[in-house]
Amino acid sequence: MSAQEASSVAAACPADLGINLFDAQLHQCPYPAYQRLRDEAPAYCQPGTNIYVVTRYDDVRRVLTDAETFPSSAEGTGYERPTNNIERQRKVHERFAAKGWVPAPTLAGRDDPNHRQMRAMFNEAFKPSRIKQIDPLVETLAYELIDGFLADGHCDWVSQFCVPLPLYIIGQQMGAKREDIWRIKGWTDAFFQRISMMLPEEREMEMVDREIEAQHYFQPIFERLRKNPDDSLISVLVNTVIEGWGRPLNDNELHAEMMADTFVGGSETTTNALAAGMKLLIENKDVWQQLRSDPERYMKTFVEEVLRLESPVQSLMRFCAKDADFDGMVIPKGALINVRYAAANRDERAIENPERLDLERPRAAAHLAFGAGAHHCLGAPLARRELTWGFQAVVDRFEDMHFDPGKNDFAIHPHFLLRSLKALHIEFEPKKR
Numbered sequence: 001m002s003a004q005e006a007s008s009v010a011a012a013c014p015a016d017l018g019i020n021l022f023d024a025q026l027h028q029c030p031y032p033a034y035q036r037l038r039d040e041a042p043a044y045c046q047p048g049t050n051i052y053v054v055t056r057y058d059d060v061r062r063v064l065t066d067a068e069t070f071p072s073s074a075e076g077t078g079y080e081r082p083t084n085n086i087e088r089q090r091k092v093h094e095r096f097a098a099k100g101w102v103p104a105p106t107l108a109g110r111d112d113p114n115h116r117q118m119r120a121m122f123n124e125a126f127k128p129s130r131i132k133q134i135d136p137l138v139e140t141l142a143y144e145l146i147d148g149f150l151a152d153g154h155c156d157w158v159s160q161f162c163v164p165l166p167l168y169i170i171g172q173q174m175g176a177k178r179e180d181i182w183r184i185k186g187w188t189d190a191f192f193q194r195i196s197m198m199l200p201e202e203r204e205m206e207m208v209d210r211e212i213e214a215q216h217y218f219q220p221i222f223e224r225l226r227k228n229p230d231d232s233l234i235s236v237l238v239n240t241v242i243e244g245w246g247r248p249l250n251d252n253e254l255h256a257e258m259m260a261d262t263f264v265g266g267s268e269t270t271t272n273a274l275a276a277g278m279k280l281l282i283e284n285k286d287v288w289q290q291l292r293s294d295p296e297r298y299m300k301t302f303v304e305e306v307l308r309l310e311s312p313v314q315s316l317m318r319f320c321a322k323d324a325d326f327d328g329m330v331i332p333k334g335a336l337i338n339v340r341y342a343a344a345n346r347d348e349r350a351i352e353n354p355e356r357l358d359l360e361r362p363r364a365a366a367h368l369a370f371g372a373g374a375h376h377c378l379g380a381p382l383a384r385r386e387l388t389w390g391f392q393a394v395v396d397r398f399e400d401m402h403f404d405p406g407k408n409d410f411a412i413h414p415h416f417l418l419r420s421l422k423a424l425h426i427e428f429e430p431k432k433r
Contacts (some may be wrong), residue, residue, distance in 0.1 A: 014150060016047040021338070025416035029096070030314070030354075034343035043326035045085030046338070050080075052320070052331045055343035057350035059326050063318055063339050065373035070318040070337060071111045072375065088201055092208055100212035101219075103256035108316065108375060114187035115374065117244040117254065122261070122378050127237040131381045138386050139171055142393040148392040150397060150430050154404055157424040158275050166270035166386050167263075173233035174262055175221040187214035191259040192268055197416040215255045222254055237262075261378075268418070269312040270383045274390050275421040276310035277302070279410070280357055281394075282402055282426065287357050295395045298359040303387045305357050311342035314419045316371070341368045342419065402427035 017040060019033045020026065026033055037044050037055040046055045054063055063070045076395065081089070085310040107118055145164060149155045161417065163185060171181050190210035199207065225238045241248050246289060249257065281288045291298050320335040331337060345367045346354040358364075370377035377383070394401075407425035 016341055017041055017044065019044070021046055021053065022416060024198065027412050027414055028410075030342070031346060034340065034346060037340075038343060038347055038349075040064050041329065043329035043331050045335075049082075049336075050334070051336045051338050053315075053340055054326065054331075055340045055347070056326075057344040057347040060339055060341060060344035060368055061372050062377065063337060064368070064371055067111055067374060069321055071321055072109050072115070072318060073105065073111050074319050075111075077321045080334065080337060088204070091201070091205065095205060095208050096212065099209070100215040101252045101255045103259070104250070104252040106256050106260040108260065112374065113244060116241050119121060119374070119378070121237070121240045121242050121249075124240060125233050125384065126378050128381065128407065130233065131385060134169065134173070134382065134390075135385055137172070138165070138389045139392075141165060141168055142386075142389040143397070146393050146397045153430070154425070157278050157426050158271070158421060159423065160404045161390070162271045162274035162278075162424075163267075165274065165390055166267040166383075169345075169382075169386065170262055170266040174218075174258065175225070175232060175234045176217075180217070184214070184219075187217075187261045188259065188263045188268060191264055192413075192415070192418065192420070196414060196418060198414050211259060216260065218255065218258055219251065222251065234262075245398075249363070265377070266379050266382065268420070270386050272312035272418070272420045273306055273310065273387055275389060275424050276312070276419075277306040277387065278394070278401070279421065279424060280306060280309065284357050287359060288400075290359050291391075292395050293354070295392060299388055299392060299395075301359050301361060301364045302369060302391065303384060304364035305359070305361060306387070307369035308345045308351075308364070309355075309357060310419060311345050311367075311369045312419055313369065313371075313377075313417065314342040314415075315340045315417055317417075340418075341371065344368050397431055399427050399429040399431045403427075 007088045017036065019037060021030075021033070033363075034055055037053060042054065042056050042059055043354065044055070045051065046053060054060055093102055107122060110118060143166060147159050149160055164181065167181055167185060167188075168178065171178070171184055176184055176267065187210055190207040192206055194207040194211070221234065222238050225232075225235045229235045229239050237249060238254065239248055281291070287302070291302050315338050318337045318339055320331050320333055322333045322335055324331045345351070348354050370380040372381075404425035404427050408423070410424075413420040413422055
């Protein structure tokens, strides 16, 4: 749904605070808006829509952990799609059906028992022993990437490090050839843009066509692994019979998961955290000096603080199955709820000095960047390992770094759900070895 379509929906909402979360300019720095929403409208209805935005820490946790009141699917909630959105989704469905595979509901869009049964298969794919096997690959790649541009003294940190590190790792686990990674990046960018809720219809259809290209790339991999399973993560997804279903994922389900929960969920969000973390280090040189003085002591907390302060997933959606009160503001049955993780992660009601990057912060991992409850991000352990090795390589290879003068506008991709820095040009002094 685009901003224009959202604005066409009639809904009974509280007073307009003048905050438009579909405004691309607001996305450049949304945190003052989040502060105002927490203080003045903890259940804010985006004017002209039936989307209610929840921003306080305790309220976000409540929505995420009460699947009965706030389910992930619209079934039985009374939710009605906007008329324009129904027509657009019909066109999207027809395009996928004609040229590729119609994506089935993803893990994030399912409720129990269906979700629990499917999640068990993913838990097997992402079990700790498998992440432990991947860990040396992450470590080696982090250093290889930096060493590839270290002598230059400068780089676009996003394209030369933040993108390839998680994308190479998940690509290998998904059966992709390393030389195809940048093609895959184009396809994941298409999905990233399509779910932004900010594209005009013509542009969305272009993104659908690019996703279909990805489907035709991965379909032969699915078919090969069905005949000849191996020990890769994608083989587990293709071949595991889901308890309660009596079958493995079908092609439509696999294609949906490839884009949503593996490539975008498994790479795009880590890319964005790696970029945000470098920007924070350059802006907070006292923290940089503290981190490099004792990375063994501070690295874990630094990673959690990056995730909290610059939540790569700014928000996701839930539905409201019955009227729900939030400090006197009622979200009605049938509403669509935007659960703003990033706003909750800076809520002073739950977090002391939330704007501060604090390497001594107790319970630093209590943030909501990975969600909470049954839908807690299943890729969180891998993401944390990638962030840890990424920033450890920075500590071990860079003496210091700063923004490349005149080359940065620090622009953020317009997106209702995710936060993504377009580029980050830095200069650095290599550490003497």
